[in-house]
Amino acid sequence: MSITVDVPTPDLPQATSFPDTAGGTTPDGSQTADPASRPASDPAAFLTEAELDAQLVGDARRIRVLTGDRPTGPLHLGHYLGSLRNRVRLQDVGADIFVLVADYQVVTDRDSGAEIGGHALGLVADYLACGVDPARSTVFAHSAVPALNQLMLPLLSLISVAELERNPTTKAEAATSGRPAVSALMLTYPVHQAADILFCHADLVPVGRDQLPHLEVTRTVARRFNTRYRPVFTEPRALISDAPSVLGTDGTKMSKSRGNTIELRASPDETAAVIKSFKTDTDRRISYDPANRPEVSNLLLITALCRDEDPRAVAEQIGDGGAAMLKRHATEAVNEHLRPLRARRAEVAGERALLSGILRRGAERATVEAEATLERVREAMGMAY
Numbered sequence: 603m604s605i606t607v608d609v610p611t612p613d614l615p616q617a618t619s620f621p622d623t624a625g626g627t628t629p630d631g632s633q634t635a636d637p638a639s640r641p642a643s644d645p646a647a648f649l650t651e652a653e654l655d656a657q658l659v660g661d662a663r664r665i666r667v668l669t670g671d672r673p674t675g676p677l678h679l680g681h682y683l684g685s686l687r688n689r690v691r692l693q694d695v696g697a698d699i700f701v702l703v704a705d706y707q708v709v710t711d712r713d714s715g716a717e718i719g720g721h722a723l724g725l726v727a728d729y730l731a732c733g734v735d736p737a738r739s740t741v742f743a744h745s746a747v748p749a750l751n752q753l754m755l756p757l758l759s760l761i762s763v764a765e766l767e768r769n770p771t772t773k774a775e776a777a778t779s780g781r782p783a784v785s786a787l788m789l790t791y792p793v794h795q796a797a798d799i800l801f802c803h804a805d806l807v808p809v810g811r812d813q814l815p816h817l818e819v820t821r822t823v824a825r826r827f828n829t830r831y832r833p834v835f836t837e838p839r840a841l842i843s844d845a846p847s848v849l850g851t852d853g854t855k856m857s858k859s860r861g862n863t864i865e866l867r868a869s870p871d872e873t874a875a876v877i878k879s880f881k882t883d884t885d886r887r888i889s890y891d892p893a894n895r896p897e898v899s900n901l902l903l904i905t906a907l908c909r910d911e912d913p914r915a916v917a918e919q920i921g922d923g924g925a926a927m928l929k930r931h932a933t934e935a936v937n938e939h940l941r942p943l944r945a946r947r948a949e950v951a952g953e954r955a956l957l958s959g960i961l962r963r964g965a966e967r968a969t970v971e972a973e974a975t976l977e978r979v980r981e982a983m984g985m986a987y
């Protein structure tokens with residue numbers, strides 16, 4: 603099997619401005635990734651799952667993949683359907699996977715790092731539960747890789763404050779945080795994320811739709827660095843899943859920060875209670891219509907992806923059964939799908955030495971990569987004395 607990732611290099615824009623929305627939609631918009639909604643200025647910015655399938659033609663070992671999560675709480679169904687499933691899928695066809703625990707990014711919108719340690723180990727347990735194999739994939743925390751963080755400095759010089767201030771995802775996250783002022787780290791964290799992706803020359807970044815504006819920052823600074831100095835960086839593409847923005851109980855993006863999630867680690871009863879509290883609508887006839895019935899369509903999509911069916915077929919099975927029957931279907935599908943994953947998680951969750959050993963070994967490998975990239979960057983910038 604091989605995944606061919608041909609990234610055409612678009613012209614360097616005179617003055618880059620981000621699209622007002624991510625791929626023509628808001629971070630909380632409808633659930634499907636429509637290739638037609640790509641920013642016209644940058645048609646190579648992302649790849650859908652269907653396009654990835656079309657490109658799986660042999661051997662994926664050449665492909666580098668990086669993606670990660672903030673250790674701000676337990677992973678949820680949005681992470682799983684939006685990104686984690688694709689990470690494991692790419693790992694299993696032989697791609698080289700880097701999975702990042704983005705611990706410095708916790709303090710973009712939180713005062714205390716008190717819970718970071720527990721959450722970081724919890725993320726590793728979630729990864730193992732989902733099928734990430736540390737023998738084949740590199741799992742690490744970016745705070746443990748100094749050379750990666752140093753890369754942020756030259757990258758910061760390649761983008762303006764105005765460009766960062768226009769980023770719609772940063773704006774949405776700043777609003778969700780409820781804080782009176784946006785910290786400099788919050789404003790610049792898309793550049794830190796660029797360092798996360800560029801240090802290992804990732805080709806593909808499996809992410810939810812909220813990350814598209816950030817990927818655009820990565821692509822922009824990579825392109826500008828390569829033009830200003832010499833080609834060092836790969837311009838990565840986002841891999842957008844069939845569920846690019848899973849909604850939570852309140853109808854907004856399922857997010858750890860919003861307390862609206864179905865946690866992967868939850869018990870079947872907890873899952874049933876959470877799904878019962880999902881916002882729906884009053885029309886008893888269930889139909890898949892993401893634009894007009896986002897909440898109902900979200901539950902249909904969750905059910906369909908857990909059962910490996912089409913959301914329209916699930917809607918037909920429910921017919922006039924109303925929201926209660928839809929929620930029963932969703933609960934059963936989620937609990938059934940997550941059962942083996944939850945069993946694996948229960949086995950490893952208390953194994954502190956195992957979990958931190960994975961992060962330590964991952965940081966060693968990431969450090970070798972980051973130091974090599976930093977050396978090339980310093981050489982390209984004339985700083986090899």
Ligand code: ATP
Nearest residue numbers: 671672674680684809810846847848856857858859
């Ligand atoms: P926080 O509220 O702390 O920001 P989060 O739930 O948004 O947490 P992140 O750690 O920020 O999670 O996101 C990690 C990855 O999971 C990113 O690639 C993001 O796009 C993806 N992701 C997060 N939530 C969803 C969702 N609801 N649907 C699809 N993908 C998601």
Ligand code: MG
Nearest residue numbers: 672775812857
């Ligand atoms: Mg987030």
